[in-house]
Amino acid sequence: MDTLPKSQLLRFVEQAMHLAHRAVAPYSSKFSKRRYTLHQHIVLLCLKVRKNTTYRTLLDELIEMPRIRKAINLDELPAPSTLCKAFNRLDMAVWRVLLNLSITLLPTNGIVGIDASGFDRSHASKHYTKRTKLTIHQLKVTLLVDTKANAIIDVHVTTTRRHDSQIAPSLIERNTGDIAVLLGDKGYDDQKVRAVAHEENVRPLIKHREFSSLHEAWNARIDAELYGQRSQNETVNSRIKRKYGAFVRSRHWWNQFREIAIVCLTHNLDRSL
Known part of the structure; x- marks a missing residue:
């Protein structure tokens, strides 16, 4: 499977993971359960927007995407509620930092x-x-x-x-x-x-x-x-x-603002490919 060329979806995930590493620390606090990283959450949220789907459908499709899971070091899939809570927890400031970093990928x-x-x-x-x-x-x-x-x-x-x-x-x-x-x-x-x-x-x-x-x-x-x-x-x-x-x-309006920011970030990542 590794001999196959990289799909655009895989390259998108790798680019999003690279930006996430530059923007935030792996965990939100020292009291984190450390089951999933913020980097994984950011990539999965961007992937949800790119595929224009729901949390449940995205996680169901990831079962059949071993290369995508490997690219983000995802050994087990989170529950849909876990991603929903991660979306609520990540502030607008984080998405603005990611959006600013994504501009550097484009001429x-x-x-x-x-x-x-x-x-x-x-x-x-x-x-x-x-x-x-x-x-x-x-x-x-x-x-x-x-x-x-x-x-x-x-x-x-x-x-x-x-x-x-x-x-x-x-x-x-x-x-x-x-x-x-x-x-x-x-x-x-x-x-x-x-x-x-x-x-x-x-x-x-x-x-x-x-x-x-x-x-x-x-x-x-x-x-x-x-x-x-x-x-x-x-x-x-x-x-x-x-x-x-x-x-x-x-x-809620504050989450609606974050959705739009993730859409803009996803657009820039797509353009960079």
Whole structure:
């Protein structure tokens, strides 16, 4: 079996395991039972997102994946509840560290697009939600995407309808080293966004809302070829929804945020292969 070439799934698992070793210690505390490591939990959670499946189905499939189990040193399979508890225990900060590390695996060029998209907070049927009188809200997910590698540099998630111009400044300040040019649509046309970008030595290539002929002239001077690369954001948004699902399964907002972060990490790992 070892003579067979490595599948993309096996390479994905090995890459995720490598990042996990760089990001966290093997165990959460000295009182840990040491039955499973945090590295194994991180890889299995990423694998669940990549396969777009449930904990129970993933563990059932792992029975027939000896090479995958060997790659993560998994001698016995955990219970579905063990993975669920591990997901609840791993903070958002851990997933952000892993996301930052995953960017180093890809050839970025500093030309970054910013755009927002919606993710459903449940995938219950319309018939069920109508009968129970439930209101399904969406998460607003804003992605910073490098246009060369289609890598997700950072993500911002909110349950509110905050305007794009209120979200952009914090993303710029948090990722100044990875952004040289910021591409945005008219939703990000705000003096504060431009001011923060200039302070951080980032060139904002954002179209102006046309309230006068002067705004029309400014938009006409924008480099159309460079600005056209902003479409990579729509490509990434479409890809992660088609491949990993357009909804989150968790009930609590903090776990929903973590789900989106794992999706972004999984996307970067897939791109690196």
